[in-house]
Amino acid sequence: MPRRPAPGRSLLAWAAGGLLVAACNGPIESRSEDTGATGSAPAYGDTFIQASIGDIGGLIPSLTSDQSSHEVGGMIYDGLVKLDRDLKMVPSMAESWTYSRDCLELTFKLRRDVKWHDGRPFTADDVLFTYQTMINPKTPAPFKEGFLLVKNVQAPDPYTVRVTYDKPYARALETWNTYMLPRHLLQSFAEAGTLRESPQNSHPIGTGPYRFQEWKAGEKVVLVANPDYFEGRPYLSRIVYRVIPSQATIFLELKAKGVDYASSLTGIQYARQTEYPAFRKAYQKFRYPGSGYTFVGFNLKDPRFADPRVRQAFAHAINKQELIDGVRLGLAREATGPIRPGTWAYTDDVKRFAYDPEKAKALLAEAGWKDRDGDGLIEDRDGKPFTLTIRTNQGNDERKKIAELIQQRLKEIGIQVDIQLIEWAAFIKEFVKPRRFEVIVLGLGSGTDPDQYVVWHSSQRGPDQMNRTGYDNPEVDHLLELGRSSCVQEERVRYYHRIQQILAEDLPMIFLYTADALPVVSARVRGVSPSPAGILHNFTEWFVPKQQQRYTSG
Amino acid sequence: MALFALRRLLLSIPLLIGITFVSYVVISLAPGGPLDFLTPEDPNASVEVKQRLIQEFGLDQPIHVQYWQWLKRAVRLDFGRSFLPDGRPVLTKIGERLPITLFLNLIEMAIIVGLAVPIGVLSATRQYSLYDKITTVFVFVGFATPDFWLALLLMILFGVQLGWLPISGLRSLNWEYLSFWQQQWDFFSHLVLPIVVATFGGLAGFSRYMRQSMLEVVRQDYVQTARAKGLSERAVISKHALRNALLPVVTILALALPGLIGGSVIIESIFAIPGMGQLMVQSVFSRDYPVVMGNLVIVATLTLVANLVADITYGLVDPRIRFAGRRGRR
Numbered sequence: 001m002p003r004r005p006a007p008g009r010s011l012l013a014w015a016a017g018g019l020l021v022a023a024c025n026g027p028i029e030s031r032s033e034d035t036g037a038t039g040s041a042p043a044y045g046d047t048f049i050q051a052s053i054g055d056i057g058g059l060i061p062s063l064t065s066d067q068s069s070h071e072v073g074g075m076i077y078d079g080l081v082k083l084d085r086d087l088k089m090v091p092s093m094a095e096s097w098t099y100s101r102d103c104l105e106l107t108f109k110l111r112r113d114v115k116w117h118d119g120r121p122f123t124a125d126d127v128l129f130t131y132q133t134m135i136n137p138k139t140p141a142p143f144k145e146g147f148l149l150v151k152n153v154q155a156p157d158p159y160t161v162r163v164t165y166d167k168p169y170a171r172a173l174e175t176w177n178t179y180m181l182p183r184h185l186l187q188s189f190a191e192a193g194t195l196r197e198s199p200q201n202s203h204p205i206g207t208g209p210y211r212f213q214e215w216k217a218g219e220k221v222v223l224v225a226n227p228d229y230f231e232g233r234p235y236l237s238r239i240v241y242r243v244i245p246s247q248a249t250i251f252l253e254l255k256a257k258g259v260d261y262a263s264s265l266t267g268i269q270y271a272r273q274t275e276y277p278a279f280r281k282a283y284q285k286f287r288y289p290g291s292g293y294t295f296v297g298f299n300l301k302d303p304r305f306a307d308p309r310v311r312q313a314f315a316h317a318i319n320k321q322e323l324i325d326g327v328r329l330g331l332a333r334e335a336t337g338p339i340r341p342g343t344w345a346y347t348d349d350v351k352r353f354a355y356d357p358e359k360a361k362a363l364l365a366e367a368g369w370k371d372r373d374g375d376g377l378i379e380d381r382d383g384k385p386f387t388l389t390i391r392t393n394q395g396n397d398e399r400k401k402i403a404e405l406i407q408q409r410l411k412e413i414g415i416q417v418d419i420q421l422i423e424w425a426a427f428i429k430e431f432v433k434p435r436r437f438e439v440i441v442l443g444l445g446s447g448t449d450p451d452q453y454v455v456w457h458s459s460q461r462g463p464d465q466m467n468r469t470g471y472d473n474p475e476v477d478h479l480l481e482l483g484r485s486s487c488v489q490e491e492r493v494r495y496y497h498r499i500q501q502i503l504a505e506d507l508p509m510i511f512l513y514t515a516d517a518l519p520v521v522s523a524r525v526r527g528v529s530p531s532p533a534g535i536l537h538n539f540t541e542w543f544v545p546k547q548q549q550r551y552t553s554g
Numbered sequence: 555m556a557l558f559a560l561r562r563l564l565l566s567i568p569l570l571i572g573i574t575f576v577s578y579v580v581i582s583l584a585p586g587g588p589l590d591f592l593t594p595e596d597p598n599a600s601v602e603v604k605q606r607l608i609q610e611f612g613l614d615q616p617i618h619v620q621y622w623q624w625l626k627r628a629v630r631l632d633f634g635r636s637f638l639p640d641g642r643p644v645l646t647k648i649g650e651r652l653p654i655t656l657f658l659n660l661i662e663m664a665i666i667v668g669l670a671v672p673i674g675v676l677s678a679t680r681q682y683s684l685y686d687k688i689t690t691v692f693v694f695v696g697f698a699t700p701d702f703w704l705a706l707l708l709m710i711l712f713g714v715q716l717g718w719l720p721i722s723g724l725r726s727l728n729w730e731y732l733s734f735w736q737q738q739w740d741f742f743s744h745l746v747l748p749i750v751v752a753t754f755g756g757l758a759g760f761s762r763y764m765r766q767s768m769l770e771v772v773r774q775d776y777v778q779t780a781r782a783k784g785l786s787e788r789a790v791i792s793k794h795a796l797r798n799a800l801l802p803v804v805t806i807l808a809l810a811l812p813g814l815i816g817g818s819v820i821i822e823s824i825f826a827i828p829g830m831g832q833l834m835v836q837s838v839f840s841r842d843y844p845v846v847m848g849n850l851v852i853v854a855t856l857t858l859v860a861n862l863v864a865d866i867t868y869g870l871v872d873p874r875i876r877f878a879g880r881r882g883r884r
Contacts, residue, residue: 049727055828058639069639140607140639196641217640217650218828219724240727244826248706249722256714256721425586425841551728 040526040545044225047238047551048525048542051250051259055218055243059204060195061179062134062141072221072241075539076206077179080108080127080161085531085538087343087448089173093122093180093207093230094161103168103487108176110159114230116182117205117212124155129183129190138193146175168485170492171449180207209234209540218243235543236525238551257282260522264290267329270518283520286530289342290517292445293335294399296390296406297509299437300470304386309367311507315353316360317413318406324513327401331518335511337500338444338452342532344489345450345496350504360413371414378414387416391431392441394421399441402512406441433463435470446514450496451484456503471508524548559866566858571625573854574847578621581838581846587613588637588841611637611843624847633848638840644848647833652815654724655822655829659814662749666756667807673757674764675799678772679791689761697758705751705824712747720744722826748825752818763806768799801872808864812856 052071057064061073080094091097094108114122133139134147149172151164165172181190182205189198204212209231210223221241227233242259244250251269253259265274265285274285296318298305305311324332339346361378364370369378369386377385390406392399400421407417422431431437444455454460457480460467476499483495504511519535521528527542528535544550588611589604608614612623627634633644673693677686713721720726726740771777772795780790819831830849837845 047727058641060639064639066639137602137606140603140610142603144603196639197635201640202642216828217647218832219826242723242826243828244722245823245832246826248702249709249824249826252706252709252714252721256717258721423585425584429585552731 040548042235042527042541042543043546043549044233044235044543045237045546046524046544046549047240048236049240049242049258049260051244051253051262052221052241053243053245053247053250056215056221056241058196058201059212059215060181060198060201062143062181063139063196063201065142068241068243072223073179073204074208075210075223075239076204076208076212077181078114078207079177079180080110081173081177083177083448083533083537085529085533087340087533089177092177094176097173099487103172104165106163106165106172106176108161108163110161111230112159114207115228116184116207117226118185120182120184122180122182122207123158124161125158126180126183127161128153128155129187130178130181133181133186133190133195134178136190136193139190139195146171146178150175168487170484170486171451172487174449182206210239213238229540231540234540235527236539254283254520255279257522260525261520263517263519265518265520267327267331267518270331271329274520282523284523284525284528286519286521286528286535287331287516288530288532288534289333289340290515291340291447291534292443293338293514294402294441294443294512295335295509296402296512297440297442297469298507299435299439300472300508301435302438304388305438307367308506309363310369311510312353313360313363313367313413314410315507315510316356316363317409318510318512319355319409320512321355322409323402323405326405327398328513328515331516332513333516335514337503337511338446338455339450339496339500340446340448340532341514343448343450345493347497347500349497350501352504353507357409357412364413369414376414377416385416386414387418388438389418389420390439390441391420391422391427391437393424393427395424398515399443402441432468435463435468440468450492451480452499453480453484456480456499456508469508471506473502473506476502476506524550559862562862562865566862570851570854570858574625574628574851575621577850577854578624578843578847579617581841581843582617582620584841586841588843589613624844628847628851633851634844636837636845637842638845644844647845648830648848648852651828651830651833654827655831656814658745658748658752658827658829661745662752662756663807663810663814665749665753666760667803669753670757670760670764671800671803673761674766675768675791675796677761677765678768678799679787681769693758693761696754699755701751701755701818701820702824704754705747705821708747708751709824719746721747722824724827748821748827752821760803760806764799764803767802768795771795771799774798801868804867804871805864808860808867811860811863812853815852815856 052068054066054068056069056072057066058069059073059076061069061077064070064073078093080092081089081097082092084090093111093114095111097106097108099106108127110122110124110127116122131147131150131153134141134144135150146169149165149169151166154162154164156162163172163176182200185200185205186195186198189195189200195201202215206212207230209226209229211226213224214220214222220243223239223241225234225237242253244253244259247266250259250262251265251273254262270285270287274280274283296314298311298314300306320334324330324334333341336348336350336352337346341348364378364386368380371377372379372383377387379385390403392403400419403419407419410417432440432442454466456467456471456473456476458467458472458474458477461470461472479495479499479502483492483499486492486495517534521535524544525542526545527538529538531537589607612620615623624634631645635641635643636647673689677689680686709721712719720743724741724744725737726732726744729737729740732740772791774795777790777795780794781787785794815830819835821827822829822831833845834849836842837849
């Protein structure tokens, strides 16, 4: 769970696994005293042990795209701004920022009390360096789009940074919620294009609330509290990320109290296997909407699915509640569009298609699909039956079950469905990218900013681009362009509400559900406060009362 | 004998090159490439960065050129750096994982041999007895039990319910604060479950093999002779029969050598042991060609060496076997 995801990553990430985890964010300013747990004074100390399913890729997170690296990196590094509990941008290393009236110039005032973990002061020069490094073609950073749109960055004095853009860019601020890199340690490596081989990538120096202590490949990463952190020393003295590659083992370690936190239980673990007194006593369980949605995507280049009546018939034939109950044990919410519920751009005032097989049949008949030979399957005018294959990736049980349930429902309206499960890499390369599919089941992350230009704009339909269904709607194109080139939230809200309404009616994909994130935290940890941003947003305020501390911290 | 060894050694060089070439082609043909994992399915992943990395890794070259480049470096024992963002040298990555896998496998192997030989011998000498039937059932249960299932059951019993043993990992988190002997105990207690699970599965095959081999030997004439001249049954079995029955075991042991560094992915994943098995699987899944190839070279070399060692030791322990070059082919 990235505490502060990199800009690109937070926006939209195709989820390979079934785990879609809420994007979480930096500490926040409002101190919430004592949430839920019985009153005890905050105390420093103790070790917080997290289970991580995979090892980190490296410790310069800008170069990585895996979740573990961003999770750990978020504790070591800071950005100029960060997201608060309600996913709004708030100051971090910049104490304030101002936009010019035409949205083209963004000026940050930096805090003067920020120091790198080695004691050097953090200044505008480091921001300049981070920018230069990110746009350097030799830097293998997977997400640099936000920086490439910058016209230039200036540092008129050590604590002022001025960024100018060629044209207004709605996500300008989000770009600066990124890991700031130290010039004094990295300059030569960045210029030579050997950042991956630099000491920083294995022994990082950041500005964040935790300092790096140890990384044992495949085993663990250890961080210790930074006593000089500019927002105050975090209470928990040490964080240990234990690499445990098996979901089953993580769960057993939880039961044996070997770990203090798991980012998400499975539905069955949440609903059944943890419902006994000892577990309820040892852990706090949380449930809130995750940050992505699962969908059924059509190939709109397929003449059958180019007809909106056919897509609407499918929407009437699929019973979303049945999927939520059957696949997620009820631990999910119906999705109505691509924008994350609870954020400022979200609306649920959109057209919905209730489960209604009769209406589905009627719509199909209207589109020319009828059962002409009485075999229970529908055919077109030439007697060709409606058959299709639903494809999804192997190893994701939820998607497999979704495909099976939909197969049943489509059979009811006379459509013969086959299911094909394909290994992830092959699935993407052979089927999704070349758009060689009829119907797919996949997940997509919905980021903290509502700009989804790359998913829905008609210019993004190439094989390496993200408009996988081949959606092409001039009105949506226009709204997307307006939405990403404004820095005024009130204007943007209107555009995105309209986009959601069009998508819900036009159905380039059927939005199925947003799975709930189901994290657990040891009961001895206080101060956990769930919010639209998840639970890790105020991690530096979590503490364990003195008498309940379990580990002596070194 | 020395000549034979030398000839075999020289012959294995082209063989090794052939193995690496086929491996290189196969891994390159697998769908998806390293870049699909570095820059995953994300709209903001920059295409230009991908192109740059493809050039940096040399993946834009035709496959035989790529292989040639790799081979030129590999003969100097330079296996390059991992494609993953950590960018560390392949040999470092392998080096930090090899000791634990080797250590675990050696212990497992010792336990398996130590248990399987007596089990096999006793079952053979008391064929169809109650003991034979019980051990037969036992080893087949072991053979048929999936590793991960047994591992989870034991973890639930000893780790969660009884709390006697740690569930996963190699060391407790307070390891640095323990005294020397506590550290040894801590390490040992972490290894108990993985070793039990691994040996339980491995015991079956080996003990059946031993039993079979022994059954053949005790029917031989010379065993009959030994009995006839009045030797105790104990002496007949342990002195005369066992020696010959162990011959095939030597071969199996030698051939198990490459397996020693392979490591079991299932056991390593479930017990969170950072060993070679995990490294290999991760590198294959992320199409990290340099690490995959580095691993393969080691395994292939060991396999070839093991074959050679098996042949030579066979000759040493069994005088009936002669080597080509001295008197015809064996």
